[in-house]
């Protein structure tokens with residue numbers, strides 16, 4: 044029987060554990076017996092108190108060095124046991140940042156091919172946000188947030204000194220973990236699992252994404268575009284319905300634009316989900332209408348007929364004077380989606396967007412002709428629910444004003 048060990052590589056907060064989970068679940072969905080072995084779990088068992096001291100990770104600290112080697116060896120013993128039993132793929136989830144550590148893994152697990160998967164993420168915003176989240180780790184339970192953060196940053200600095208990218212190892216893949224992209228590889232073609240692994244790495248992996256449009260605003264009633272209006276009473280009611288409809292879901296993150304109407308729509312849901320995190324991304328702000336911001340469609344028709352004519356002729360590519368086109372939205376919206384998916388780390392998430400933003404978001408999942416994008420139906424009392432894993436692709440539009448029976 045073919046066996047393989049996948050060993051993760053990368054500095055903290057680069058998305059290693061998320062990717063390890065995705066690989067585990069993706070391979071399992073293919074009927075392959077895969078299991079994750081996390082060095083952090085072994086460390087917390089063996090050296091819980093000692094390993095909270097950042098000096099534990101200092102490459103010059105002999106005690107820390109030996110302790111971390113012991114942890115790795117213990118974990119590899121578990122990997123060997125698993126692979127010698129019925130297991131097919133073992134996933135070693137650890138930083139493995141130094142070439143000497145990786146050589147030790149290749150040597151220790153020499154009965155099987157070892158495929159290293161290195162995660163890169165150079166997005167400062169994501170790094171900062173992920174590092175801030177580390178303050179929630181169980182080992183920092185007795186720390187203040189600031190102390191936990193400082194402690195973790197010192198730990199990261201030690202890892203950075205030891206870190207060398209993959210190079211001389213026999214089999215490896217380097218992945219941009221925010222973009223689902225393989226940047227470079229030394230393929231392990233002899234492994235029958237390799238094609239499945241590549242597929243898992245490059246595809247969207249979304250358990251549950253709820254794509255919502257903000258509730259009704261005064262501007263919507265008046266037929267005005269853009270601006271930063273607040274919700275009407277009806278809009279607030281819609282936000283309440285949404286909160287009730289999604290109340291039973293295990294929502295971990297709610298992402299909004301920077302606009303009031305998006306925040307107001309998310310508010311009742313966040314109130315019901317005190318454990319959920321939230322973040323506002325300017326990438327999710329509505330199509331910028333430039334000189335036409337705040338105008339009514341009817342005013343534009345009368346006073347700026349060339350704008351209406353331009354949009355009628357080619358709505359996807361037409362940019363408002365001083366503003367944006369749908370075509371221009373694509374990159375920033377994709378960046379917002381990538382950031383949201385990275386931070387949610389595989390957990391269910393909600394994005395509260397706008398009409399044009401949600402149209403573009405949807406087309407990042409659906410194949411659609413560009414000219415059709417600006418006409419996709421984005422109601423204010425229904426959300427799109429998207430789930431995309433190896434064997435499960437769901438795309439549904441769900442009404443939340445009706446369609447639910449009882450308070451969840």
Ligand code: F6P
Pocket residue numbers: 263267268269270329330332397398399417
């Ligand atoms: O009308 C609401 C709105 O969100 C505007 O702010 C935005 O300009 C518009 O929808 C986008 O839709 P369309 O491109 O169809 O005008």
